[in-house]
Structures are given as structure tokens and as C-alpha cells.
Amino acid sequence: MEIHVVLIGFLLSHANLVLADFTYEGLHGPQHWGKDYDECVGKHQSPINIEEHIVKNISLPKLELLELDSQRDFYIENNGHTVMLKINSTKRPSIIGGPLGSHEYVFEQLHFHWGANDHEGSEDLINNHSFAMELHVVFYKKTYKSLQEAIHHSDGLTVLAYFFEASDDDNHNYASIIDSLPDIEAVGSSTSLRNQHVMEEMLLPNPSVLQDYFTYNGSLTTPPCSEVVTWIDFKEPLRLSHNQIAAFRNVHSPDGKLLHNFRPIQPLEDRVVYHNIPLPEDNSHNADGSGQSRLHPSFPFALGAVLFTTHHGMCAYCINFLSVFR
Secondary structure (H helix, E strand, O other): EEEEEEEOOOOOOOOEEEOOOOOHHHHHHHHHHHHHHHHHHOOOOOOEEEEEEOOOEEEEOOOOOEOOOOOEEEEEEOOOEEEEEEEEEOOOEEOOOOOOOOOEEEEEEEEEEOOOOOOOOOOOOOEEEEEEEEEEEEEHHHHHHHHHHOOOOOOOOEEEEEEEEEEOOOOHHHHHHHHHHHHHOOOOOEEEEOOOOOHHHOOOHHHHHHHHHHEEEEEEOOOOOOOOOOEEEEEEEEEHHHHHHHHHHOOOOOOOOOOOOOOOOOOOOOOOOOOOOOOOOOHHHOOOOOOOOOOOOOOOOOEEEEEEEEOEEEEEEEEEEEOOEE
């Protein structure tokens, strides 16, 4: 397999911006990020601990990943902070629906977070439970034309988060990624992937899982920690084998093996976390058959009335999104 070494310096794991170095421990670790990046000590930071007993149930429009099944050329790289997958194409997948409403967000990259063992590694927690690994799939709002512009806007990005538990069995949907890791152990190295359908296999293992998620407003989990992210965390974890997860720990940072790369959880403060309860398919259209959402198309950023679900059915519950969700 051909390996291409590229001069990427130290890149932000959520973006393609060259920044000063940061690490996950020591003098440049997370507890010191705020010295160089003011937003890292902001009020609406990520990751968080999602406590199910205080989330608000809500039914949002169907979340849809578009153009995911097209053949594309992919490559992965080691930027010194994570393993990142990108596309060699101007035609990229996108996402609409859910908390994004009718606004389309375009795929930029995906990357992984892991820990020194199989009992930690995820960034967001659920009920104080840490998963073995977490996958972030980063999209920017199409209106802003690029990620570099989008990070300057409060609704600029959305990130899909997939959690992983450790298993005895390999997950073959991730085989092409895992098999390529030995080729990118060195910082700044990259290699192409032979599997042109890897994104579809990774992100849609079970379409029903795509509608069961938590969502909240937060930030990038690496410097500059910009508070511009609509997070969509899928509740049902996927599986990777112990050996597959361990392979990520052989990837190097400038200081040696990158054994862990997750940020500690941040205070929730005044934010509300929502849990999407999917509506039946026949209820997702208006009476005129238009398919337009009954909910406000700019869910996280506007005023509107929505239907929250309770354990006893549907009830009308109006909220001011501007004062509660943001």
C-alpha cells in the first residue's frame, strides 16, 4: 500500500487549521488549554456527561445522511492528535434533518478518540459511563462554504458521535481502517484506503440507530474549543474487538505512542440535552404531503413550539429555544 507523507504540522483534530501544539497531558494538557485559547474555558464546552434522568424527550424530523453510498477515494492520516479520514473529492456526503432542520451540512472529516484501556476513551459520557472509543464525524454548514468560515458562526458545525464498546469479535465494517493503521503510525503520515464504501459501512450499520440520539449545543473538544457545534450522540454503542481498539494505541504523537486522546468532561451549565424519540413514518409528513417538518427548521437557534414525548404519550409543550437550548 502506498504511503504518502505530508507536511501537516500540528492540525486541529476537528479542522484543517494549523495551530500551536496541544497535548492530552503535561504542560500543554487540557487543564492548560485555556491559557492559549480563551474559548476552552467557555460556558458551553464539550464533552459533557449526559444524564438520562434530566434530558428532555423530543421528536425531531428524520435525520438523513445523503450521498453516503457513492464510490469515493478516501485516505487516512495521523496528524499527531488522532487518526483522521478524509475524501479526495469535491462531491461529499451531507446531512439534514433532526436538530438541523432543512439546513444542509457537508462532510469535512471523521476521526477517533480512545483511551489507554478498554474502560475509557470516549469524550461524552452517558450516565457517567465512559465507552472504549468514540468516533466523531464532522460536518460544516453548507451556507458557509468551508469549515474555516463555519467555525466563526454559532451554527457552523455539527458532529455525529458514535460510541464503541469492546468485544471479542472483530467489526468487519472497520477492517479497512484498522488494517491501515500500521502504515500511519508516524506523525504526518497518510495512506489511501482501498474500500470506496467505507463511510456507508461505518456510519450506517443499522439505519434505525440513526434516529435514537441525544443532541445539545457545545464546542470542539480540542483547541480552539469554538462553541459552534450541534452535537448528535447516538445512544446505541457499536462494537470493536479488543485487538481493533488496541491497534489505535500504536499510533504515535510527537511525544511517543498516543495512548489516549480524550478531553475530560466539562460542566453542563445552563444547557439542555435532548433525546430524540422518532415519530412513526406516517406522522413525519404534513397533511398536504409536503414532507416539511412540523418543527421549526432551525431547531437549536430559533424560537418555536415543539412536541415533547413523555412516558405516557405526546403532550404539547412550548419552549423558548433561545433561552433554554442555547
